[in-house]
Amino acid sequence: MQFRPLTTLLATGAAACLALTGCSTSSAADGSSEDTITIGYIPSWSDGKTSGFLLKDQFEKLGYDVEMEKLTEAAVLYTSLAEGDIDVFTGAWTERTQADYVKDREDEFEDLGTWYDNGTITLAVPEYVDVESIGDLASQAGRFDGKIIGIEPSAGQMQHTEEVGMPAYGLDGEFELVSSSTAAMLGSLEDAIADEEDIVVTSWRPFWANEVFGLRDLEDPEGVMGTPEGIHVLATQGFSDRFPDAAEYAAEFVLDDEAFSTLENSMTNEFGEGDEDEAVDAWIEKRPDAFPALLTD
Secondary structure (H helix, E strand, O other), X not given: OOOOEHHHHHHHHHHHOOOOOOOOOOEHHHOEOOOEEXXXXXXXXXXXHHHHHHHHHHHHHXXXXXXXXXXXXXXXXXXXXXXXXXXXXXXXXXXXXXXXXXXXXXXXXXXXXEEEEEEEXXXXXXXXXOOOEHHHOHXXXXXXXXXXEOOOOOOXXXXXXXXXXXXXXXXXXXXXXXXXXXXXXXXXXXXXXXXXXXXXXXXXXXXXXXXXOOEEEOEOOOOOOOOOEEEEEEEEOOHHHHOHHHHHHHXXXXXXXXXXXXXXXXXXXXXXXXXXXXXXXXXXXXXXXXXXXXXXX
């Protein structure tokens, strides 16, 4: 299989989407890894964390040595990937939401494949909040203390929400987009729900919190939050030459909503930090047919 440079993939995706913003060698198929694959992830970004630990398990079953490396900021993660300090990032929304992080350096990455093709960014409210559309918010800012509760300021959706989404609906003069962290946003959400208070937050799909907290996406009649996009397995340039079997496998790595959401929720809410490998093992044991390429032993 021939892997395409990211430049080609972004050019193809641009025609279909709204415009937004380790050096190693291995022959691990026979179990003899000459070096280690390092997968980078941001702990609070559960799509990349969940898919990353699952891909770690699968690469190990192919015979590779794999390490997980925590990073705290998207800019640092993408720079580390471009420079080869990490080899793979599985939570890459490079078609639109995180496009700025690869802009003008597309040739430094390899896109190994798209594991989920319906990624969306949203503004969301708990089910009890009687607001249906983003357009309804402007006249009701007082109900929400004039705040949209966001996540990490480095998240691509924060920039898009502030620069595109809010102005399109006249919210930039009525609301403040509050930067915090995913954990802090969820804490604010949990507190508001406990007292049935009005709150609007940045959210996305796939994301376990939508189901656990009963979130409802606000309608986007102007279509400014963007059409669905893929979540990609992105690698440092040259990865497919150095780890050919891992690259081939990543191209077949695809998860649907049910498969991903069950693993994400289990890893986040049942097992927790430090037990991610155990979460993957338990999930595979329960769902050995979760997707066609899944390796179980």
